[in-house]
Amino acid sequence: MSSEPVTGTEPASEPAPQAALAQQPFESGCDASSPNRNLAPISSGLDAEGRLVVGGCRLSDLARTYGTPLYVLDEATLRSSCRAYRDALAASYPGPSLALYASKANSSLAITALVAQEGLGLDAVSAGELLTALGGGMPPERIVLHGNNKSPEELALAAQAGVTVVLDNWRDIELLSALAPSLAQPVRLMLRFTPGIECHTHEYIRTGHLDSKFGFDPEQLPQVLGHLASCSWARLTGLHAHIGSQIFELQPHHDLAGVMADALAQARGHGHPVSDLNVGGGLGIRYVASDDPPTIQAWVSTVAGALAAACRERGLDLPRLLCEPGRSLVATAGVTVYELGSRKAIPGLRTYLSVDGGMSDNPRPITYQSQYTALLVDRPTAEASETVTVAGKHCESGDVLLPEIALPPATSGDLLAVFATGAYNASMASNYNRIPRPAAVLVHEGQAELVQRREQPEDLLRYDVLPARLTPVI
Template identity: 45%
Template sequence: MAFERYGTMKVNDKGHLEIGGVDTLKLAESYGTPLYVYDVALIRERARGFKKTFEELGVKAQVAYASKAFSAIAIYQLMAEEGMSLDVVSGGELYTAIEAGYPKERIHFHGNNKTREELVMALDYEIGCIVLDNFYEIELLTELLRNRKQKIAVLVRVTPGIEAHTHDYILTGQDDSKFGFGLTNGQAEEAIRQVLAASDAFDLIGLHCHIGSQIFETTGFVMAAHRIMEQLVTWHESLGFDSKVLNLGGGFGVRYTEEDKPLEPAEYVRQIVAEIKKVADGHGLAVPEIWIEPGRSLVGEAGTTLYQAGSRKEVPGVRQYLAVDGGMNDNIRPALYEAHYEAVLARRPLDKPEETISLAGKCCESGDMLIWDLPLPKAAAGDYLAVFCTGAYGYAMASNYNRIPRPAVVFVENGEAKLVIKRESYADLIQNDLALN
């Protein structure tokens, strides 16, 4: 079964796909489709796994949920329950965290163009850390903090010149990046000098880097850790700067299809810690507190999208199309990144394939295709399909293109389902529209 690896998924005694002890057909009938379904037990398992690995290695650490993967009050509250820190990248994500009652000292604020209003919101809430991304931000935040007679902990984001083996659109650690200060061109050192000079406003606790996303090997992380630690040796001598924290970001890969071969999350942590310890011990430096920011690897595989099949089209000798009631408006990744997914019929997940179909979305775009050439049992209008591993960047990147309402989201755990985001109505779509007269 293609879905055996995904958390609590199984086939129940009716032969239906079940998640979190709840029949997916029942979910579709109760909440409608498209529907995002999250396996809460799997999210908890992943969160605890990251934290446990650091504990077993005897390293002080913070594991922050990179919430751009999926931002909502319910997921924030779940992460808070698990003792996670939280990475936000906008005023909207920060506002959601505040409304969720997230512990302010565990919120980290990222972004390459934080506005004055967003920074004021962060300072008002007295969040735990701001990640400085550019010289403009250093200047702006210095002004705000001095005017407010306030001080805040900061990390300086550096680009270590390491390229990850991933899609070009989501590379962020190489020299040519919109994010952070270059390590090899001297910008990172200049940023550190400026922040240290404004010690009345900033408590510079360390450095941050992020080398990319959906990474299946540890080499890039190890190289980044080594390069930054070696630089810290130099800065210890030349600037008297000792980094209390080293944040190596996220990007740990997950399995979307059979071709994807990600490592266990713990393996990434072990390799990162080993390299940091090796360099630190070799130069007599203290091992910094290590922070990481998993997002996709916490929620990606925990999410499944349920669709209902509608129209069919046969192009003789070429292809069979099967359309569903969602598409690029609830999962833009296939159109944006050519991302690949797997799916089954929720009513008959174990039945042998009888045909190969291409799963089409309903948006008015030729490129709105969810899955090309998917082997399936014979499917008909009204059947429910379950597309796996949609928990990251599905709802987060959803839109109202073609004026299609965004789907509902349910959490399932221990045989119970809880609606955590309501389905948008047509009235919701026009609530901000203003008439001409």
């Protein structure tokens, strides 16, 4: 599999200007002021022959060079989203602030490096994500480690690297207490609690209500704060709460500010030098045309204004405002390219088109009933004259990526682009049915760079161990 840069504009044919693209039946851009408003990356468009281009690279060229399924990540969109958070925080909040990339959305060395260059921090939830963050150049002082069941090894790695540890439960405290004698300096801590705020999202991604595996119950705060005050190894510098994911409502985030400010007053009352309030993330993005999420600016303005007001009302010095966007940073930067294979028409019922991927590279539809928008790569503006169901190749009836989507007539070999796949696709990918995971490329100004190699079938045997007594006799 080649890793050479791919030029998407040979012969010279630039992506169509945004003004022209506005006449097309798909939305292919999002300016820096609202990077989550549209369905495709900001640098997407059409070449002179009407074929889809992202980051100056024709998707069909990328598919030929790197194979399919293929994750394509647009650098311009990712950087634009980072800057939107950074600039909105600076404009809306009168105190210091920092956006932390929730790397569970899509963790890689390349993404970490880009996010670090844009001045953001990062939240990790495992040793793997933490090592990726450090390896990608993220400064330890801008990293936090989450997790409701951290291992001793993960805690030791974080503490020794100088990363902030988010306390989720009493076991975290017990493990860190045992680890403390081996540490040269106190552990910087953030305390997570459940704020008791619910919002309209999928039950699997609601984390703010009291019935959650994450965080201390708010009634436990006095006890926890009192205990930590007696621990010489502990330096509590922050509080954390998170209410969920893929949220379109602003009111829950406004409500969270008062809860956080009350907790801040409690923590400072116990003598802790708490200077950081982390409100989590959760801003939704637009997967289909009917979705109507707030802009990044509207979300940040709501959170910042509410927190500043809540602190003023309680006579509290403003803390540093931290937030943890993941999906809204990286989702719209991603496009997945598939090749269509078999077609099955069931008269009077539906027509199935199958692709060469599915639930192993995008488990969100079968897990969360998630919806996406898709177009044919080389005929994106052709009339969508038939309704089909795009299915994956896995041995599961529920392996359906796009139920009842309108597309132009398509045949085996056509390429399909599915938009807004930058979040929770690569990071949740599996080897179900022993299918190798896709390659990923970063595109920017007409160049494509391999950032994740495609797995090969033989790679899947690497960690298998065959006992000698089971070895076949040849």
